[in-house]
Amino acid sequence: xxxxxxxxxxxxxxxxxxxxxxxxxxxxxxxxxxxxxxxxxxxxxxxxxxxxxxxxxxxxxxxxxxxxxxxxxxxxxxxxxxxxxxxxxxxxxxxxxxxxxxxxxxxxxxxxxxxxxxxxxxxxxxxxxxxxxxxxxxxxxxxxxxxxxxxxxxxxxxxxxxxxxxxxxxxxxxxxxxxxxxxxxxxxxxxxxxxxxxxxxxxxxxxxxxxxxxxxxxxxxxxxxxxxxxxxxxxxxxxxxxxxxxxxxxxxxxxxxxxxxxxxxxxxxxxxxxxxxxxxxxxxxxxxxxxxxxxxxxxxxxxxxxxxxxxxxxxxxxxxxxxxxxxxxxxxxxxxxxxxxxxxxxxxxxxxxxxxxxxxxxxxxxxxxxxxxxxxxxxxxxxxxxxxxxxxxxxxxxxxxxxxxxxxxxxxxxxxxxxxxxxxxxxxxxxxxxxxxxxxxxxxxxxxxxxxxxxxxxxxxxxxxxxxxxxxxxxxxxxxxxxxxxxxxxxxxxxxxxxxxxxxxxxxxxxxxxxxxxxxxxxxxxxxxxxxxxxxxxxxxxxxxxxxxxxxxxxx
Numbered sequence: 001x002x003x004x005x006x007x008x009x010x011x012x013x014x015x016x017x018x019x020x021x022x023x024x025x026x027x028x029x030x031x032x033x034x035x036x037x038x039x040x041x042x043x044x045x046x047x048x049x050x051x052x053x054x055x056x057x058x059x060x061x062x063x064x065x066x067x068x069x070x071x072x073x074x075x076x077x078x079x080x081x082x083x084x085x086x087x088x089x090x091x092x093x094x095x096x097x098x099x100x101x102x103x104x105x106x107x108x109x110x111x112x113x114x115x116x117x118x119x120x121x122x123x124x125x126x127x128x129x130x131x132x133x134x135x136x137x138x139x140x141x142x143x144x145x146x147x148x149x150x151x152x153x154x155x156x157x158x159x160x161x162x163x164x165x166x167x168x169x170x171x172x173x174x175x176x177x178x179x180x181x182x183x184x185x186x187x188x189x190x191x192x193x194x195x196x197x198x199x200x201x202x203x204x205x206x207x208x209x210x211x212x213x214x215x216x217x218x219x220x221x222x223x224x225x226x227x228x229x230x231x232x233x234x235x236x237x238x239x240x241x242x243x244x245x246x247x248x249x250x251x252x253x254x255x256x257x258x259x260x261x262x263x264x265x266x267x268x269x270x271x272x273x274x275x276x277x278x279x280x281x282x283x284x285x286x287x288x289x290x291x292x293x294x295x296x297x298x299x300x301x302x303x304x305x306x307x308x309x310x311x312x313x314x315x316x317x318x319x320x321x322x323x324x325x326x327x328x329x330x331x332x333x334x335x336x337x338x339x340x341x342x343x344x345x346x347x348x349x350x351x352x353x354x355x356x357x358x359x360x361x362x363x364x365x366x367x368x369x370x371x372x373x374x375x376x377x378x379x380x381x382x383x384x385x386x387x388x389x390x391x392x393x394x395x396x397x398x399x400x401x402x403x404x405x406x407x408x409x410x411x412x413x414x415x416x417x418x419x420x421x422x423x424x425x426x427x428x429x430x431x432x433x434x435x436x437x438x439x440x441x442x443x444x445x446x447x448x449x450x451x452x453x454x455x456x457x458x459x460x461x462x463x464x465x466x467x468x469x470x471x472x473x474x475x476x477x478x479x480x481x482x483x484x485x486x487x488x489x490x491x492x493x494x495x496x497x498x499x500x501x502x503x504x505x506x507x508x509x510x511x512x513x514x515x516x517x518x519x520x521x522x523x524x525x526x527x528x529x530x531x532x533x534x535x536x537x538x539x540x541x542x543x544x545x546x547x548x549x550x551x552x553x554x555x556x
Contacts, residue, residue, distance in 0.1 A: 224540040231499040235534040238510030247294030259525030263313030269324035270531040277538040307347030323378035330385035361404030377431035414450040427471035443547035467515020
């Protein structure tokens with residue numbers, strides 16, 4: 001977060017106002033003398049004033065005349081006095097201050113005193129009534145993840161990092177609210193049967209954090225570092241190098257540690273989402289514009305007449321692949337408003353709505369047949385992406401999802417299993433709670449708070465000795481939305497461990513090795529694990545948080 005520096009108060013001293021001083025170079029008077037101001041209409045103004053000699057009868061000159069003066073008065077000089085008799089041109093007196101009889105300009109002591117006091121009052125008012133300065137947001141230059149290999153260099157960010165990060169470039173596109181603060185909604189279209197009215201963010205602005213300027217601000221605000229962002233950039237370079245000539249990506253290769261399965265639409269969608277999460281689209285001007293454009297067109301060719309993106313792969317991959325493709329197209333449309341993407345996005349959402357298991361409320365491997373939390377979680381994220389793009393989702397579809405989540409929940413809804421009556425696991429709990437957040441559970445719901453407390457216990461934090469990238473991906477999103485101590489606890493480990501385990505050298509530099517301790521990692525392969533890891537490190541700006549700070553709200 002931003003630092004809490006407070007500016008020091010300036011030291012103001014009454015030294016007089018130089019603007020009120022006249023030109024005294026030709027005055028022959030002793031610097032130790034004091035002077036008496038003469039009123040403008042004085043009848044006894046000495047003529048000797050105009051010729052530069054000392055007026056007689058006004059100021060004593062002998063040493064005994066100063067015997068009653070204080071030491072400070074004896075040392076006082078004309079230059080140290082805020083007001084004094086200036087020299088004027090007797091032939092061209094100032095009509096506002098000149099004596100009508102003699103023409104010499106004089107300064108009334110009361111006017112000088114009033115000006116001096118007015119200046120002091122203005123200074124005091126500025127000190128005591130100026131608005132407090134808000135803390136600035138800066139991107140920390142701390143280096144994390146140094147235990148393996150060399151430190152990540154700042155030039156991997158694509159620009160030199162300095163102590164003072166420019167947050168608002170001159171050509172930054174104007175947005176209504178780059179931080180998309182949450183508002184109280186009287187009606188929540190995502191509300192399910194067990195949900196209550198909640199504080200939610202403006203869904204349409206949820207992707208605004210990816211914009212240049214907003215991204216840098218949010219990266220610093222939510223605990224990102226130079227190292228986390230450098231790891232993202234290195235990961236994107238690896239993905240770009242491994243894009244196939246056709247524009248798509250493969251789960252199997254051409255890299256080491258690929259999956260034993262091949263689902264081109266899933267691989268292409270997952271890679272595209274990594275670039276979109278960092279703010280790159282097919283219409284912007286960036287090093288990855290052509291990469292995104294070729295990948296997008298390839299993904300669109302995979303969509304069939306029904307709107308489904310699944311083309312080939314295991315039968316259990318259908319809705320994973322379709323949900324991922326739907327998220328990619330909806331996000332692209334939300335970020336660019338490219339009219340060519342509206343229809344593909346709408347068709348993809350219609351396919352999900354039509355294939356929902358009406359009896360159980362979720363999705364699994366085949367249309368309208370059975371439900372599990374793993375597949376359903378990806379579909380809920382696709383439906384949320386549609387809302388971000390301004391595509392409507394029927395309330396009844398979301399209510400059915402709520403019923404399904406009830407059926408797989410335990411511990412009064414704070415933990416979740418893969419299927420009904422299955423034991424709760426951290427990965428399914430994280431996925432279930434993210435669905436609850438999107439469906440309308442308020443941040444202070446006791447079930448949500450208890451569930452996130454469990455996810456952020458020491459034994460459930462990121463540990464590469466027991467790899468579970470799938471779980472970490474969902475838990476990163478849930479804790480980021482919750483904020484407060486939950487996010488701080490999770491992020492302190494995540495921003496250290498994930499960049500630390502990125503491959504730093506060789507052909508696979510920028511990727512992550514599949515964790516042998518995780519069956520999901522091994523099945524998905526290097527591209528799958530790399531994409532999820534990039535999503536985690538983009539979390540600071542990828543989606544704006546749904547809530548305010550959890551500790552600012554009383555628990556229900």
